[in-house]
Amino acid sequence: MRLSAGRVTEVGKNLQGTRYLDADGLHLFPGFVDVHAHWRTPGREDEETIETGSAAAAAGGFTSVVMMPNTDPVVDKPVIVSGLVRRVEKESRVRAYVSAALHEGLKGERLTEMRLLKDAGAFCVSDDGLGTQKAGVLRNAMLYAKSAGLPIILHCEDHTLATGVVNDGIAAALAGLPGSPGSAEDVATATALVLATETGAKVHITHVSTALSAALVGFFKGRADITTDTTPHHLTLTDELVSTLEGLYRVNPPLRPDEDRVGVGDALKSGILDFVATDHAPHAASEKDLPLEEAAPGFLGHETAFPALYTELVRSGKLSLSRLVEAMASAPGRWIGGGAYGVSAGAPADLTLVDLSDEWTVREDALVSRSSNSPYLGRKLAARIVGTIVGGELVHNELGAKFGARG
Numbered sequence: 001m002r003l004s005a006g007r008v009t010e011v012g013k014n015l016q017g018t019r020y021l022d023a024d025g026l027h028l029f030p031g032f033v034d035v036h037a038h039w040r041t042p043g044r045e046d047e048e049t050i051e052t053g054s055a056a057a058a059a060g061g062f063t064s065v066v067m068m069p070n071t072d073p074v075v076d077k078p079v080i081v082s083g084l085v086r087r088v089e090k091e092s093r094v095r096a097y098v099s100a101a102l103h104e105g106l107k108g109e110r111l112t113e114m115r116l117l118k119d120a121g122a123f124c125v126s127d128d129g130l131g132t133q134k135a136g137v138l139r140n141a142m143l144y145a146k147s148a149g150l151p152i153i154l155h156c157e158d159h160t161l162a163t164g165v166v167n168d169g170i171a172a173a174l175a176g177l178p179g180s181p182g183s184a185e186d187v188a189t190a191t192a193l194v195l196a197t198e199t200g201a202k203v204h205i206t207h208v209s210t211a212l213s214a215a216l217v218g219f220f221k222g223r224a225d226i227t228t229d230t231t232p233h234h235l236t237l238t239d240e241l242v243s244t245l246e247g248l249y250r251v252n253p254p255l256r257p258d259e260d261r262v263g264v265g266d267a268l269k270s271g272i273l274d275f276v277a278t279d280h281a282p283h284a285a286s287e288k289d290l291p292l293e294e295a296a297p298g299f300l301g302h303e304t305a306f307p308a309l310y311t312e313l314v315r316s317g318k319l320s321l322s323r324l325v326e327a328m329a330s331a332p333g334r335w336i337g338g339g340a341y342g343v344s345a346g347a348p349a350d351l352t353l354v355d356l357s358d359e360w361t362v363r364e365d366a367l368v369s370r371s372s373n374s375p376y377l378g379r380k381l382a383a384r385i386v387g388t389i390v391g392g393e394l395v396h397n398e399l400g401a402k403f404g405a406r407g
């Protein structure tokens with residue numbers, strides 16, 4: 001493969017360009033794309049910054065990331081968007097896209113000035129962290145986002161049903177923890193799908209975590225301009241972990257029973273669900289080293305996404321490697337770029353190099369993120385990301401001298 005001016009100019013077996021990769025035994029994939037991350041900037045730079053978040057993304061093989069707007073202050077004004085866009089250009093190792101709020105203060109009441117937000121550089125709009133509670137309000141938001149030409153990322157949750165801290169089921173009952181039923185997600189997902197169909201807005205439903213929500217998406221597929229993602233943790237972990245009562249395992253939507261994990265996995269395999277997105281959500285130890293009921297919800301995601309999915313799904317034969325790469329790179333890449341995405345001549349050289357034969361243990365001190373709330377801590381995972389290339393530049397390098405210039 002040959003790279004020139006940040007683009008792939010030639011794909012072949014003979015490497016005779018001015019830069020070369022000695023990639024013997026490694027797998028080269030199109031760069032992974034994460035449409036859902038919290039880099040906690042502005043406001044909680046003690047948990048993550050653009051610099052550390054993008055370094056964690058690069059360490060996980062991600063070359064493009066969408067930053068969520070539920071920061072402090074909320075990204076709901078053009079001046080905040082333009083400030084973030086400028087900072088990202090200087091501080092991010094990977095391509096970072098700024099999303100803005102759908103409603104002022106994420107409150108689900110007054111719409112933001114979406115056209116101005118777009119002019120300031122917003123890539124999409126989202127009230128992530130919260131669901132929009134009133135269907136009429138959500139419908140107006142979809143119509144306005146459509147007229148502004150902005151995609152919407154929706155966190156589907158009915159707060160009148162989501163009154164607990166874990167999934168309502170056997171695990172919650174055994175642990176004595178208040179549960180939220182799966183319907184808290186399903187009812188909101190159904191509403192969003194109906195309204196997306198009617199309005200024709202470009203809607204992306206994020207972190208689908210129940211088998212029923214996945215089935216609903218299947219019904220609406222082809223009827224609306226919708227895409228969806230699910231997370232590595234909903235594909236690999238279940239609510240049995242809440243029996244530990246540890247705050248580390250609190251996340252929203254909550255970890256679900258195995259039937260949901262399997263249903264969501266089947267939907268990803270068949271293409272009903274389109275992407276994997278991490279919902280990378282760093283939290284300070286003071287917010288996670290607590291009893292589960294008091295902890296902040298959220299997991300780190302960037303650095304373990306591909307290894308966890310490769311270990312749990314691909315190696316066990318439940319998902320093909322090519323479908324995983326499609327879900328982590330090609331499909332979200334097309335969504336972000338609006339066209340073809342992959343390793344081909346003329347494409348931007350956004351690439352990820354993985355050693356599938358390597359194994360590593362997830363340890364707090366080895367994580368690049370400023371926080372350490374990974375639900376995989378202590379687990380041994382297969383597949384190590386050894387190189388991440390953005391626009392022809394190596395932004396994560398465990399290759400050492402293998403990457404260099406050659407005359």
Ligand SMILES: [Zn+2]
Pocket residue numbers: 128129130155207252253
């Ligand atoms: Zn969310």
Ligand SMILES: [Zn+2]
Pocket residue numbers: 036038068128129279281
């Ligand atoms: Zn989120």
